[in-house]
Amino acid sequence: MRTFEAGNYDVIVIGAGHAGVEAALAAANMGAKTLALTINLDMIAFMPCNPSVGGPAKGIVVREIDALGGAMGKVIDRTHIQMRMLNTGKGPAVRALRAQADKVLYQQEMKRLMEEQPNLSVHQAVVEELIIENEEVTGVITQVGAIYKAKTVVITTGTFLRGEIIIGDLKYSSGPNNQQPSIKLADNLRDLGFDLVRFKTGTPPRVNSNTIDYSKTEIQPGDDVPRAFSFETTEFIVDQLPCWLTYTGEQTHQIIEENLHLSPMYSGMIKGTGPRYCPSIEDKVVRFNDKPRHQIFLEPEGRNTKEVYVQGLSTSLPEHVQRRLLESIPGLEKAEMMRAGYAIEYDAMVPTQLWPTLETKKIKNLYTAGQINGTSGYEEAAGQGLMAGINAARRAKGEDEVVLSRSDAYIGVLIDDLVTKGTNEPYRLLTSRAEYRLLLRHDNADLRLTDLAHQIGLVSDERHARFTAKKEAIENELNRLRSIIIKPNEMTQELIRSVGGSELKDGIRATDLLKRTEMNYDLVAQLVPSEVELTEDIKEQIEIQVKYEGYIEKSLQQVDKLKKMENKKIPEQIDYDAISGLATEARQKLKEVLPLSIAQASRISGVNPADISILLVYIEQGRIAKVSS
Amino acid sequence: MRTFEAGNYDVIVIGAGHAGVEAALAAANMGAKTLALTINLDMIAFMPCNPSVGGPAKGIVVREIDALGGAMGKVIDRTHIQMRMLNTGKGPAVRALRAQADKVLYQQEMKRLMEEQPNLSVHQAVVEELIIENEEVTGVITQVGAIYKAKTVVITTGTFLRGEIIIGDLKYSSGPNNQQPSIKLADNLRDLGFDLVRFKTGTPPRVNSNTIDYSKTEIQPGDDVPRAFSFETTEFIVDQLPCWLTYTGEQTHQIIEENLHLSPMYSGMIKGTGPRYCPSIEDKVVRFNDKPRHQIFLEPEGRNTKEVYVQGLSTSLPEHVQRRLLESIPGLEKAEMMRAGYAIEYDAMVPTQLWPTLETKKIKNLYTAGQINGTSGYEEAAGQGLMAGINAARRAKGEDEVVLSRSDAYIGVLIDDLVTKGTNEPYRLLTSRAEYRLLLRHDNADLRLTDLAHQIGLVSDERHARFTAKKEAIENELNRLRSIIIKPNEMTQELIRSVGGSELKDGIRATDLLKRTEMNYDLVAQLVPSEVELTEDIKEQIEIQVKYEGYIEKSLQQVDKLKKMENKKIPEQIDYDAISGLATEARQKLKEVLPLSIAQASRISGVNPADISILLVYIEQGRIAKVSS
Ligand SMILES: Cc1cc2nc3c(=O)[nH]c(=O)nc-3n(C[C@H](O)[C@H](O)[C@H](O)COP(=O)(O)OP(=O)(O)OC[C@H]3O[C@@H](n4cnc5c(N)ncnc54)[C@H](O)[C@@H]3O)c2cc1C
């Protein structure tokens, strides 16, 4: 292969899936001269699995991405077919938005954003090799021999690295949905000494809507209230399409049990580890074999297609068994299968090889993000992509790194979990992974992250000004309500009675009245009207901040403690072998993870409080030693 | 591989490119239970090359497809970004419509049509093997071991058979645009004894619109008049996008000449034969090296993308040379290449192995259509697909075959050329290939073919009634004009003078007045108004039929002669070896092509008039012999 010099960039992003698009857009948006390389331009931001964005924890990530100036929220706002707020009856920490995507429109819109982004070039090309000089990456080589040089490189190759599709007893080399896999780059990463693991994930069949008997299913409409992920969205899609709910039954489960010997997962043909929280139907039936039925959601793949995604039926059973499964589900008895479900196995990086910036420890200026880091899910990929893009651009410009902590964002939790704990199965975000989940709400993502985004150049002055106005309006109104005492006059008592509350004995602070379960902002404001008009999201914010004040306070105190631990930095040149008293496992793990702070060290599984004490003492002494020398 | 029975169909269509979609839709539309199998459902009706439909000869094919109840015209009418009537200044035989497509919308709309078509199942699957019993096809086997049985099978695998992408010194196994190629099916066809040839075609780079300097190019807007391909279209797209024209120059040509040794076409790496009428830029520069410049059209790939197709720059030169070529073209100096051009080599059937129905001679009930038969072009593929679909469905239902003759349609010319003459390079339709081109106009495609389409069940009664009304209106008005004598009164002379004609000496038949160059229908109708309101297309029809009456007459006489020759059938069981006096080449060719009529025999290259005379005599005797025996 003849090679040739094809250009110099600040940042090169390999891949344009959900991680790659965010990385490339962010880097370019920050002023870095950026090149995105992808195997197939027609597949930018392709959703190989469920046509939806958001949901528990993931929906909060989308809001965080948006607050940081990312694209996912904006694009799904323009291209969804349905949007719903989940868990509206529950506490604010678990509420989340979920949208069904028009899959093709989503891809098209994301592609258009990339094409229109200044500083960004998008090129269809297969990267085969990284150029490494002195343990630093300096560029990439593509299949046609093009050499692109760059200050930093971000790899976001998803499930393509040595991808293999498996269905029944068939296994063949392939990327998702019969795309070209990426084999040489996987070899190259292995040759460079990276530890790769074999993971797998799966997808269910798609059926033709015209062949579904919807009368046997339950309708799942979108919300009537207009909703959006992005702070910038002002136009809402009103015309929504419903999804439909049905169930597997005894017959389904019996078919699976009878055919388990044909399942590549149980025959031993699939070696990769699958995602615990997106199990295949055969997994569900085996693991929860007392459950008489499982939910099956029928989700349209777009406005302009009859393809319907059969959520809940992910499987790699042979095609004829898949047909029988469909036949056993109410409403799908005659459903025509347009695509069969399949599993895909692929190479992933062991993520403890990364710094919290997503830079690899082994090769300087090389970042990895997305499914390649052992996660699963579009939002998890996008969140990492954004952070890797930010750090790659800042490194290229000689600026400091940006790391979100576990108390800043779900994205912080995600990345910290990956680089600190690693993962031995495809990692998915769950609200239970966040210890400060009352702080990491979807409604306050903008409040948490917009200042940072503005500071690093990802949010415009105009948007930041609008944001600041919102923040001030919240502050002002909170201060006003905190300072007003509501008297127990007739009007007040009457209003309280009307919502079934108990009458006031005495004057009460407006915020304290608002804290009562039966009260909400609008009711309180009837008694003490604000002089300025407040939007719904501002009112919601005030309500949440007042009603959950106690819990939020407590969380913030915990965060303070965490911050202190995080401020106890571990010097880079620490020699764990020189610290006597550390347990062997702790020593090994510390050497692998190379935590940057005592806080991070304490989260490593296998590192116990006793080890942390020894480490603390050692570092204190070390500091003394340093100072005295 | 475990196999399993996956269903029984009347017709199976392998592939859902431009040929496959027409074949499947037509068969299903005719009531045949049809299954379409394709490697990737996201790529249905994908345009791997120019984002346009129609043009000289091809535009007439689209009208013919529409008249026969096919989909291409309807779909492009709904999804174009620009439409133009070409050659409006020239005779009616060479006029043609050409549309720029919104590529992704076109795919989506075609996919939707397929999903909504009754009797049609669409399934993503890779066919690896045909099931043959007693030299008849009875089904197919897919990659996952699914056995689908059918009465007839249509193969429309385009450029996928053993596809190889070539660019510079790189060559790798691939379908178009990095899709999965089809290798096992190619092996299977070879094993079945089919003659396959190696052809190649190529595509130019795509660039980002935002990086083009349009001020250095000429605008090419669409027509202001609303236009449509389909008889059924009633809504017109008014908002059109322009294309742009620029040129290669001396510098471009110099770069090519200097780098010719790097071209896989000249280095010997490409073995397949390329299309003479869609040459690569390196071909053009070498073959027409006295031409100082070549046209380059910049064609947007859709409304929602910035990708622009660089028509005229098809090339397989290495990527770095492609970049330099772009830099040398006015307006493209800074153009960012999003995809590089490439060539693709693939296996094609030698089409003389087919009957005029597109059924293979070797294997009964097996049809092939599209690029697999050695053609290039979407319209050529679609036209064949439609005819193969029709014949496959009719065979499945036990009905007679349908063959268009050279005087019926361009599609007839195309198929007759293929099966009679074969082709030693990718075949493209040109107006010059049709001997009756004055009859095969785009404006009368409906008049030529709607009755047939209605008869075989592809055009609804409602449409046929509308069509019949149109036909009658034309007849009535023609008869009226033929019977009216226009007097040379003042009003008439005045009108004639006003358009610069010479005054009447005597009364004149209205049709004769219309024949005058300076006259048109509306002028004549001012003198002798019709009582019924006539649409523009009816007026156009009357004008053409009157003005070109003489030429049309002559063509019709030739057609009569042809028909006579076509009626001289050659018996199927003829033994050419038994005919003494035939030239050796003629004998060989006759045995290969197995012509069905003397007309077809006379068109075989290498079969001379002397051979035809001998053949005629032999058959006459044979007939006598038969009758007497
Ligand atoms: C079959 C399947 C089922 C799934 N099921 C689920 C599920 O149930 N739940 C869930 O949460 N998630 C699921 N996922 C995962 C989800 O699709 C991914 O997490 C998400 O798409 C990952 O985004 P990414 O950007 O990391 O990678 P991808 O979206 O895979 O994008 C990778 C990109 O890298 C490019 N690329 C690869 N190699 C190269 C190279 N050498 N040179 C240039 N470009 C390259 C590709 O062209 C592509 O653009 C599934 C994925 C698949 C394939």
Ligand SMILES: Cc1cc2nc3c(=O)[nH]c(=O)nc-3n(C[C@H](O)[C@H](O)[C@H](O)COP(=O)(O)OP(=O)(O)OC[C@H]3O[C@@H](n4cnc5c(N)ncnc54)[C@H](O)[C@@H]3O)c2cc1C
């Ligand atoms: C790079 C390139 C450049 C071209 N340049 C030009 C040009 O300049 N001018 C021009 O007129 N034409 C050009 N063409 C040709 C034009 O694209 C084709 O003529 C047209 O698309 C052919 O249509 P088709 O239906 O025959 O095949 P395609 O459109 O190729 O469709 C083939 C279908 O078969 C399916 N398939 C293949 N194998 C299997 C299998 N084993 N099982 C199931 N499905 C299968 C595929 O998935 C696909 O749906 C070019 C094509 C390519 C690829």
